[in-house]
């Protein structure tokens with residue numbers, strides 16, 4: 001125990017790192033706090049066991065923090081961080097992803113999560129993680145320095161009457177088989193195409209793919225069942241993924257990509273029929289209705305164009321919480337992207353010091369012939385003549401392509417730009433572009 005101790009708290013509580021011996025207690029805790037039904041429970045149980053086993057490429061059995069009541073030896077609060085690498089327009093950066101955040105009812109509102117977040121932020125920084133992201137309950141994580149600045153999910157769905165019919169004498173032009181380890185090179189090439197649509201992506205290396213396909217427990221709530229789409233000659237034409245546990249009355253595809261030789265209009269009807277049939281099968285196995293199929297592929301995807309009338313229901317994306325504790329360090333990493341964007345704009349070869357004012361402090365980008373020579377933090381007394389002004393953290397909306405300068409200006413009265421030219425420069429540096437990230441779980 002002593003070597004796992006992180007902090008002693010009042011009333012006989014301690015914070016410590018987890019060990020494999022916590023497996024059963026963590027499963028029971030996460031089911032009590034997070035599950036919303038019998039199948040959800042199975043999914044959470046499998047996920048918790050997968051994490052604490054340390055078998056995944058990026059998670060260690062010590063990566064949960066646990067608040068233990070030493071009077072009863074029960075876990076009263078816990079969360080974990082899943083370390084991973086993401087990319088910003090193909091430039092990699094390290095990310096810490098807090099997850100499974102919960103406190104028992106009796107122990108809530110005593111700052112137990114706040115304490116653990118301090119610890120996990122320190123740990124994340126030690127691992128060189130420049131960004132933390134959370135898929136979390138509304139508002140809560142703002143209290144720990146997070147801002148809601150990147151699309152999370154969203155998609156379109158249709159009902160049984162929208163499933164395209166296959167005429168009696170027609171053969172299904174595409175078939176589907178579960179993907180295996182040998183498909184990894186193909187899947188990686190497909191994923192590369194998928195990533196081109198998104199400003200920010202998670203990096204799925206070979207180990208991650210292998211773990212997803214062969215390592216995770218079948219019902220892990222965060223696993224994706226991956227299928228290769230085959231053309232009439234049994235050649236790979238693309239891939240889709242579905243969750244192993246159906247969400248109530250709908251089965252959705254969470255990935256859908258085709259090779260450059262294929263046509264979205266031709267592959268999509270087969271994919272819809274496959275989703276429908278798989279939904280019926282899973283519905284039977286899991287005691288759930290099958291009423292809808294869908295594509296949870298974010299705000300924009302080719303399938304929404306080629307099957308628009310078959311996908312009448314639109315689900316707006318939710319938002320990732322994002323924290324960037326050292327913005328200068330992060331901008332240093334994405335500097336080549338900013339320079340490239342400028343080169344392709346009216347501001348190619350720009351010279352000048354561009355200051356961003358965040359009221360209490362700020363930062364500057366020093367341009368020489370379109371190259372960024374220095375990115376620096378500014379103290380409160382150095383904020384004169386800024387290009388633009390932002391209440392703290394709203395600048396992240398620009399960095400992650402979530403909102404335009406004009407949208408921020410419209411939303412926040414205390415957000416402003418010096419003049420139209422500076423507005424155009426900011427737009428050139430930080431264009432709006434949506435992201436659909438498939439995070440490592």
Ligand SMILES: CC(C)(COP(=O)(O)OP(=O)(O)OC[C@H]1O[C@@H](n2cnc3c(N)ncnc32)[C@H](O)[C@@H]1OP(=O)(O)O)[C@@H](O)C(=O)NCCC(=O)NCCS
Nearest residue numbers: 033101102103107108109110111112113114135136137140
């Ligand atoms: C949300 C939850 C994790 C909070 O745990 P907790 O131990 O009570 O959190 P803390 O006391 O450390 O909260 C930190 C701050 O947030 C406040 N807070 C607590 N719950 C909150 C909530 N649901 N919404 C907004 N603020 C909340 C606290 O009062 C505290 O404020 P303060 O530091 O200004 O005093 C807990 O209520 C829980 O387990 N809920 C069910 C599971 C869940 O929703 N988990 C999150 C999944 S993303």
